Amino acid sequence: MYFLNRHTLLISGKGGVGRTAVAAAIGLASSRAKKRTLVLEISYEESSQSALGARFGRPNLNEEALPIDDYLAIGRLNAKVGHSLFLRTILPSKTLIAAALRSKAVHKFLTAAPSLHEMGIFYHLLTLIQKTRADGTRKYELIIIDMPATGHTLALTGLPAILLRLIPAGPIARALKDGQAILNNPDLSEAWIVTLPEKLPVTEALELVDGLTETDVTVGGMILNRMPPDPFTEDERAVLDAYCETGHFFGQLTLARIRAAKVAMSDLKNRFDAPVLTLPEVVDTDLMTNPLQSHISELMGAES
Ligand SMILES: Nc1ncnc2c1ncn2[C@@H]1O[C@H](COP(=O)(O)OP(=O)(O)O)[C@@H](O)[C@H]1O
Numbered sequence: 223m224y225f226l227n228r229h230t231l232l233i234s235g236k237g238g239v240g241r242t243a244v245a246a247a248i249g250l251a252s253s254r255a256k257k258r259t260l261v262l263e264i265s266y267e268e269s270s271q272s273a274l275g276a277r278f279g280r281p282n283l284n285e286e287a288l289p290i291d292d293y294l295a296i297g298r299l300n301a302k303v304g305h306s307l308f309l310r311t312i313l314p315s316k317t318l319i320a321a322a323l324r325s326k327a328v329h330k331f332l333t334a335a336p337s338l339h340e341m342g343i344f345y346h347l348l349t350l351i352q353k354t355r356a357d358g359t360r361k362y363e364l365i366i367i368d369m370p371a372t373g374h375t376l377a378l379t380g381l382p383a384i385l386l387r388l389i390p391a392g393p394i395a396r397a398l399k400d401g402q403a404i405l406n407n408p409d410l411s412e413a414w415i416v417t418l419p420e421k422l423p424v425t426e427a428l429e430l431v432d433g434l435t436e437t438d439v440t441v442g443g444m445i446l447n448r449m450p451p452d453p454f455t456e457d458e459r460a461v462l463d464a465y466c467e468t469g470h471f472f473g474q475l476t477l478a479r480i481r482a483a484k485v486a487m488s489d490l491k492n493r494f495d496a497p498v499l500t501l502p503e504v505v506d507t508d509l510m511t512n513p514l515q516s517h518i519s520e521l522m523g524a525e526s
Pocket residue numbers: 235236237238239240241242243244273447448449501502503504505507514
């Protein structure tokens with residue numbers, strides 16, 4: 223079974239390939255399978271609109287967890303929230319925390335060093351992963367993170383190892399180790415890379431596998447998104463190809479695209495030895511009506 227038997231899924235890939243669409247669709251499918259699910263996006267600018275929220279009709283999403291229904295919530299991770307949650311664990315009083323957050327020097331320190339921005343995001347994520355209900359069970363059984371572009375993703379997944387070398391003990395180190403125990407444990411966490419069935423995106427996705435592996439994150443598989451439908455059998459295609467050689471015809475570009483997508487898919491399967499799942503190009507991209515969820519639900523049930 224794909225996706226459902228992990229605690230956290232990192233949905234990664236380069237911009238525009240469909241990470242947000244896929245993260246939202248997996249979230250919806252998981253919640254429909256009655257798993258308490260939280261889909262998260264990383265907010266780099268607080269005031270910015272939420273691409274994830276927009277898929278659920280909430281473009282102004284700014285909460286860490288906004289319930290959509292009994293099983294699904296969506297939210298945003300924010301470095302500032304992470305910093306204040308962290309200060310709360312190390313400073314004895316609310317007044318001190320507020321003072322620390324107001325302090326220009328602290329603010330400068332927290333925003334100037336890039337890893338501290340990532341640390342805020344990381345800590346915010348950790349607190350959400352660790353949230354429990356009254357009976358002690360996890361508040362969110364599956365947390366799906368719509369990851370940022372490649373560079374930011376690797377900065378985040380590479381953070382614990384780098385920072386632990388600088389700060390090997392104390393409360394920051396403890397938080398980093400807690401995070402590692404979840405995010406670097408293949409039984410609990412997996413990254414899935416979304417890519418397109420084209421030459422360059424496939425190469426970039428394979429590079430991302432190497433990058434994530436170097437940061438000790440397990441790549442569960444790839445999602446080849448927007449696969450063009452192919453209505454032809456091999457025999458039919460051979461007849462069409464022969465016919466197309468006699469001149470120029472309407473539809474030749476589509477035929478070429480189908481061919482290129484298949485070449486990219488088999489190239490990817492040859493060079494990558496974890497599962498490659500495909501999602502079709504859909505015409506309707508509205509989250510609630512498009513068929514991606516049903517495809518994902520089917521994939522979820524598939525043997526893995
Ligand atoms: N399978 C698909 N079929 C058709 N359009 C898609 C599909 N997946 C994503 N899209 C569209 O592609 C665009 C980019 O998707 P998005 O999820 O925002 O990418 P990312 O988050 O990787 O930048 C959006 O307009 C989205 O609706």
